[in-house]
Amino acid sequence: MANINIKTCACKGIRYCLLCGNITNDMVQDRNVAQTIEIHNYCPDCHKAWPALDLMQHPSHQGDGFEFEGIFLWTDFITEVEEQQLCQQIxxxxxxxxxxxxRKQDFGPKVNFKKRKLKCDDFSGLPNYSKALYVKMTTNSLLHDFIPVELCNLEYMPERGSAIDPHFDDFWLWGERLVTLNLLSDSYLCMTCDEHPNMEVHIPMPRRSLLVVHGPARYKWKHSIHRKDISGRRLAMTFRELSDEFRGQGTQSEMGQKLINIAFTFKGIAVG
Known part of the structure; x- marks a missing residue:
């Protein structure tokens, strides 16, 4: 059958998926297939990254592990029934x-990161179903003062070749903590760092777990999702807080307070 160059996705530039014209499964390769990568697996119990060949479970790790700072994993953050109800609402x-x-749903301001400009005209707040999640997450000491002003729901599907390349979330607008609730299937967050170009640290994201990326994991390590780690439909709910520039005595604190006031109406409709 001849290839048909009909673009049925939203990929731009160097990005691609299995729906792009002339892209096949064989052409969609993960980084660790193309070159030799030293993989470490993160253990949430001891907060260390261990060589992938170390198959021992905590606390019986072997080999040379190292401290990996800036990850907090709250397993079973919600129940199976809560997950089902939440996904129905989403x-x-x-x-x-x-x-x-x-595919995505955005609940937040419209942002031009290159020009450092934002508009909140179409921002109507976080969705109602996120309020109970927010209340629960702030019972943890790490998140007691977490004030999200954006929620992005991302859908990953294996048949679409869903993935995301290594990147930092913006530092101008978004603050210290990135909080993601992982729904419907297990996956891994892949961390890479310029100081260790041939290393990956894989962070487990069990179904129904809440993952917080902060500190060195936020500012030193880029994060990504490999296509090979999407085994079924996955919904990722990522909440973001404001940077210091938009809080307290920051130069954009007035705009920041406006965003907070809108967000906490919890009457949000997704922004197109």
Whole structure:
């Protein structure tokens, strides 16, 4: 059958998915297939990264592990029944195509990161179903003062070749903590760092777990999702807080307070 160059995705530039014209499964390779990568697996019990060949479970690790700072994993953050109800509520809102085979729902201000400009005219707040999640997450000491002003729901599907390349979330607008609730399937967050170009640290993201990325894991390590780690439909709910520039005595604190006031109406409709 001849290839048909019809673009049915939202990929731009170097990004691609299995729906891009002339892209096949064989062409969609993960980074650790193309070159020799030293893989370490993160243990949430001892907060260390251990060589992948170390198959021993905590506390019986062997080999040379190292401290990996800035990860907090709250397993079973919600129940199976809560997950089902939450996904039903999420699916009542249409998803729009995003890059690299993902689909998304955005609840937050419109942002031009290159020009450092934002608009909140269409921002109506965080969705109602996120309020109970927010209340529960702030019972943890790490998140007691967490004030999210954006929620992005991302859908990953293996048949679309869903993934996301190594990147830092923006530092101008978004603050210290990135909080993600992982739904419907297990996956891994892959961490890479320029200081260790041939190393990956894989962070487990069990189904229904809440993952917090902060500190060195936020500012020193880039994060990504490999296609090979998407085994079924995955919904990722990522909450973001404001940077210091938009809080307290920051130069954009007035705008920041406006965003907080809108967010905490919990009457949000996804921004197209």
């Amino acid at each position: 699916d009542q809102t249409p998803f729009v195509d995003s890059q690299s085979g993902r």
